[in-house]
Amino acid sequence: MKKRTTDISNNVDSTRRKFLLNTAPAVGAALAAAGAETKIFAGSDAEIPSIRIPKEIPASLNEAPKPGSFEGQGMTGAEVFAKLCKEEDLAAMFCCPGNYTVINAIAAAGVPAYGGRTEGAMCAAADGFSRVTGEATACSGTEGPGFTHMIMNIAAAAAARTPLLVLASNMQIAGDDREAFIQTAYQQPTTTGMKKFGKRLIAPDRVWEYGAYAFRNMKSGVPGPVHLDFPGEVARARFTDPAKLKDYYTKEKYRCESHPHPAPKEVAKAVELITKAERPILIAGHGVFHGKAWDVLKQVVEKHEMAVVTSGPSRGHFPDDHRLSAAVSPDALMSADLAIFIGQYCMPSPGEYRFNPDIKTIRVHPVPEDLGRNWPLDLGIVADEKIFLEALANNLPNKKRDAWTAELAAARKKYDDLIHGQYDLGLKYSRDTNHLHPAVIGKEVHDFLYKGDIDPKQTVTGLGGWTIGNYTGRWLRANRPGQGIVCAYQYGAIGPDLAMVIGAGAAVQRGVGPQAPYKGAPVLCVTSDAGIAYSMFELETAAKYKIPVINLVYNNNSWGMWPNAVTSARSMHMYVFQENLRYDKMAEGLGARGEYVRTPEELREALKRSYQAAAKDGLSTLINCQALKEFTSAKDYPPGNAMNAEPGCGAFAH
DSSP states (O other): OOOSSOOHHHHHHHHHHHHHHHHHHHHHHHHTTTTOOHHHHHHOOOOOOOOOOOOOOHHHSSSSOOOOOOSTEEEEEEHHHHHHHHHHHOEEEESSSOHHHHHHHHTTTTOOOOESSSSHHHHHHHHHHHHOOOOOEEEEEEEHHHHHHHHHHHHHHTTTTTEEEEEOOOOGGGGTTTTOSSOOOOOHHTTTTSOOOEOOOOOGGGGGHHHHHHHHHHHHSSSSOOEEEEHHHTOOEEEGGGSSSSOOOGGGGTTTOOOOOHHHHHHHHHHHHHHHSEEEEEOOOOOHHHHTTTHHHHHHHHHHHOEEEEEEEESSSSTTSSBBBBOGGGGGHHHHHEEEESSSSSSTTTTTSSOTTTEEEEEEESSSSTTOOOOOOOOOEEOOOOHHHHHHHHHHHHOOOOOHHHHHHHHHHHHHHHHHHHHHHHHHHHHHHHSSSSSHHHHHHHHHHHHSSTTTTTTTEEESSSSSHHHHTTOOOOOOOEEEETTTTOOOSSSHHHHHHHHHHHHHHHHOGGGGGTTOOOOEEEHHHHTTTTTTTTHHHHHHHOOOOOEEEEOOOOTTTTGGGGTTTOOOGGOOTTTOOHHHHHHHHHHHEEEESSSHHHHHHHHHHHHHHHHHHHOOOOEEEEOGGGHHHHHHHTTTTOOOOOTTTTTOOO
């Protein structure tokens, strides 16, 4: 195990320099083999400068906003759009340089802005910020290459129904169909099926009109991504007279406070069905989180003793540690006789949830066209989630369901025994091999976050990866709104995990929405060695903005799907990596801390040091958890890998 001092702030520079010097011969050899210049490293005793944050970063972050004005030279189209973003309370923007006119204008207008290393990761970061706050966020990239790099994470945001504003520049209208210069791309067809609304802006005087319509789409009904691309003629147009802009009026002229209310007879029918049910279960979807309906949800279910399980890309709008939570009682799911879906934006099909096929179903959704989709209903209701729950609170009688609550408790005990049994087995495997089994990682993180000195409601977590995602999902808990991110939710993207949690960390740093009581706290991500490749460089972004992230990497030297190659000739090489790669060292090279662990004791101590460095100095850490790929195999190390029950802890499909 790597030995480090506790005082990280005093040690980090020298440790990083030592690493670079120690690895110089190997790097030099690699460069020589590639025919590259080697004198930079090989045999040099010259001091290598330390990584440091340039003065330009704090200086520009501390500058006062400077929005555009119609006075003098007037406002550019980009500044007009930035003014709209500010007035619409855009919570944050994550980007890479490109689309310069637009991103500069949005930053200057006073919207919190973050510049990262890849457009794709910045798109995931914007998604992560929104998943823990419910607020609209933006991502931006340059025309063709930057925009297309975002595609995977735009699709992930679409599956999660994230109110994400996707922005990209797009050369000039004058160059259309000529492949003029470079990076020309027809963007809007590319995001078909991944957005709620999209528009290539071609009329400069309609920039406000389309921008306002984009925000209405993001924030109304079922939220979702919108995509606007800005040709140069629009972004750089100038306006000295607001009257020249079409539909230039404030949001008070187009917003309303009306929300869909359920019909009284439908509420009465719902009350009748719920009251007659013996074992009702309420599935609190993402709409409950977006509608900030968690308090009335708790009031309703405690009044009538219903089981609750949350679903969606964020977790915690009903606490896992509540006696009525079914999130950790999977065996009780089959007993439920009535399911009440509220705010379930992405519906499963019957059979995807561990429910009895004969279960009766109520679904409450803010728009009518999705009712009955995938799942036949006994009662469909069009209503705002919070308003419906308030109606239930007013109309449901007090009721005790002793048999149902006892069954939930027994199922919770059985599940707890199950995962502790897996831990005991994993501990044996870890001792036998001197490598960390995923069950041990999950249990150690659980005990550190929820059983020690840290407030169990404090730390926002996110996880991804295949073997480690399934194992750790059984142990991570969400006990307050926005405490957990299901990074792989529905779309199953590999690798946005770290970037998504960095975005969530930015929200915690600013104390936005439900993160306010925990402002400034560290965040924690668990991902795999396959996944970390997609967003590892954003550790540099976390360091640059002092967003403290503790990132555990399950390093099993392979893609999690390696068993697919076992019986296939000439295939395994495509599934495995070099063994014992040092992701912790790579993290140090990016300005973060690195820890390397192979035993439970080492992991326990590394978590303590990492949290201390995060809380005290705002430093991020990557903990390289060395494992074996064979832990995935039920034949080699039973029980091997298995997906978790849906819905519940560790679920990610719906």
